[in-house]
Amino acid sequence: MSEVKLEDIVSLCKRRGFIYPGSDIYGGEAGLYDFGPYGVELLNNLKRSWWRANVYDKDNYVGLDSAMFKHPKVWEASGHVGGFNDPLAECKNCHHRIRVDKELGAISVTADEKMSEEEINRLFDENRAHIKCPVCGHKDFTDVKGFNLLVKSNLGDFTGTGERPVYLPGEACQGIYLNFKNVVDTTPSKIPFGIAQIGKAFRNEISPRNFLFRTREFEQADTQYFVKPHENKEAYDRIKQDRWNWYLSIGIQEKNLRWHQHENLVFYASDAWDIEYDYPTLGFDELEGIHDRTDYDLSQHMKFSGVDLQYQDPATNEKYIPWILETSVGLGRMFLAVISDAYYVENIGEGQTRTVLKLKPELAPVKVAVSPLLKNKPELVAKAREVYDMLKKEFGAVMWDDNGNIGKRYRRQDEIGTPYCVVIDFDSLEGETKDTVTVRNRDTTEQVRMPVAELTDYIAK
Ligand code: ATP
Numbered sequence: 001m002s003e004v005k006l007e008d009i010v011s012l013c014k015r016r017g018f019i020y021p022g023s024d025i026y027g028g029e030a031g032l033y034d035f036g037p038y039g040v041e042l043l044n045n046l047k048r049s050w051w052r053a054n055v056y057d058k059d060n061y062v063g064l065d066s067a068m069f070k071h072p073k074v075w076e077a078s079g080h081v082g083g084f085n086d087p088l089a090e091c092k093n094c095h096h097r098i099r100v101d102k103e104l105g106a107i108s109v110t111a112d113e114k115m116s117e118e119e120i121n122r123l124f125d126e127n128r129a130h131i132k133c134p135v136c137g138h139k140d141f142t143d144v145k146g147f148n149l150l151v152k153s154n155l156g157d158f159t160g161t162g163e164r165p166v167y168l169p170g171e172a173c174q175g176i177y178l179n180f181k182n183v184v185d186t187t188p189s190k191i192p193f194g195i196a197q198i199g200k201a202f203r204n205e206i207s208p209r210n211f212l213f214r215t216r217e218f219e220q221a222d223t224q225y226f227v228k229p230h231e232n233k234e235a236y237d238r239i240k241q242d243r244w245n246w247y248l249s250i251g252i253q254e255k256n257l258r259w260h261q262h263e264n265l266v267f268y269a270s271d272a273w274d275i276e277y278d279y280p281t282l283g284f285d286e287l288e289g290i291h292d293r294t295d296y297d298l299s300q301h302m303k304f305s306g307v308d309l310q311y312q313d314p315a316t317n318e319k320y321i322p323w324i325l326e327t328s329v330g331l332g333r334m335f336l337a338v339i340s341d342a343y344y345v346e347n348i349g350e351g352q353t354r355t356v357l358k359l360k361p362e363l364a365p366v367k368v369a370v371s372p373l374l375k376n377k378p379e380l381v382a383k384a385r386e387v388y389d390m391l392k393k394e395f396g397a398v399m400w401d402d403n404g405n406i407g408k409r410y411r412r413q414d415e416i417g418t419p420y421c422v423v424i425d426f427d428s429l430e431g432e433t434k435d436t437v438t439v440r441n442r443d444t445t446e447q448v449r450m451p452v453a454e455l456t457d458y459i460a461k
Pocket of ligand 1: 171203205212213214215216218220286287288289328329330331332333
């Protein structure tokens with residue numbers, strides 16, 4: 001397990017404007033977080049990288065952005081109304097609710113939300129002696145019941161009867177299935193092809209916890225790849241490898257990733273693997289699911305909507321319901337993995353340490369910070385402003401930083417993960433060194449002096 005603690009990551013995220021607890025001034029709200037100024041930059045950079053890899057770098061994938069609210073029947077067809085349940089038990093002493101499969105997992109008893117109520121009650125009964133209420137410590141719980149995770153809204157319900165509940169999305173991917181026919185009819189896409197989407201999901205998680213790992217609102221980045229029935233195997237292996245390689249390409253260390261194959265498959269799935277990440281404090285757990293879903297999704301929507309969702313091969317006129325290979329990752333878990341992986345505490349001599357986020361420069365929320373050596377010297381500030389304006393035009397994500405002494409600024413930028421700090425000092429103003437600046441490298445902490453005219457190229461490289 002990683003030596004970094006989850007609490008260190010949470011603290012850095014708050015301290016440096018990456019993640020704030022949701023509704024912070026009201027004392028927070030369980031399972032909700034806000035992305036701060038540097039968090040949203042990192043999040044957007046991750047989304048861009050994911051989109052590039054899954055849409056632009058492929059020649060048979062297209063993108064989509066479907067509405068969050070959907071016809072209520074969508075969630076009946078998908079199985080979420082009937083079966084999107086987590087096993088819940090309530091402490092008889094303090095009424096705290098636990099998610100039983102996760103509590104069993106914590107004492108190394110294999111259980112998951114797909115088990116029948118009977119099966120999980122049996123496991124729970126066998127292990128009750130070892131499960132304590134995390135709030136009051138009592139061991140007396142109710143029997144296990146399935147708790148539906150869908151979040152209802154009253155959209156369009158002007159009578160207040162709640163007869164036609166419109167749900168928030170329990171998963172983002174349903175929009176892709178609903179638009180399969182639209183995409184086939186309006187784009188050159190021919191099977192095999194994929195649709196990619198980043199969208200919000202909401203789940204009434206029984207015990208949201210572990211920071212961004214389990215929240216009640218989150219974003220998912222999904223791809224659904226449509227293939228001819230039984231022509232799934234080769235594509236599935238390739239997709240699995242692609243997703244693994246993408247994590248390496250964004251700088252995740254391979255030692256912190258591993259594969260986990262599901263033993264307990266849902267009845268329609270042909271295969272299911274997770275990419276797991278070694279999260280600080282939590283250890284290895286799910287980052288992304290890669291599932292071979294056969295024709296279940298389109299068959300269900302065909303049945304419930306009455307619309308023919310079969311694909312007709314333009315070359316052979318053969319008609320069939322395509323099989324689907326899905327990849328789905330929560331952006332919050334991706335964010336947590338990337339920050340944790342880049343987090344280092346280094347000795348810098350004299351008993352001092354620095355915390356640094358060694359993010360890949362393309363992911364870094366701030367590409368370069370610009371500082372006048374002293375903020376009360378107008379001539380330094382004016383020159384630094386010139387450099388700042390020039391770099392901001394080029395890179396956008398540039399930060400003006402004149403707060404505290406230079407050492408403090410470097411510490412701050414290291415924690416934000418800024419690859420370069422540019423300092424304008426008195427030598428920048430006159431003599432042989434006029435129009436030169438110092439550039440400090442985040443990872444090596446080395447400083448070089450260079451002409452302002454060469455800065456943009458140097459940083460871009
Ligand atoms: P878990 O078993 O951890 O509850 P899951 O198997 O239900 O997750 P999926 O429904 O397959 O998850 O969702 C796909 C991805 O969405 C997951 O791999 C994960 O990255 C992310 N995800 C799911 N639930 C949450 C959540 N409550 N908070 C943050 N991310 C989530």
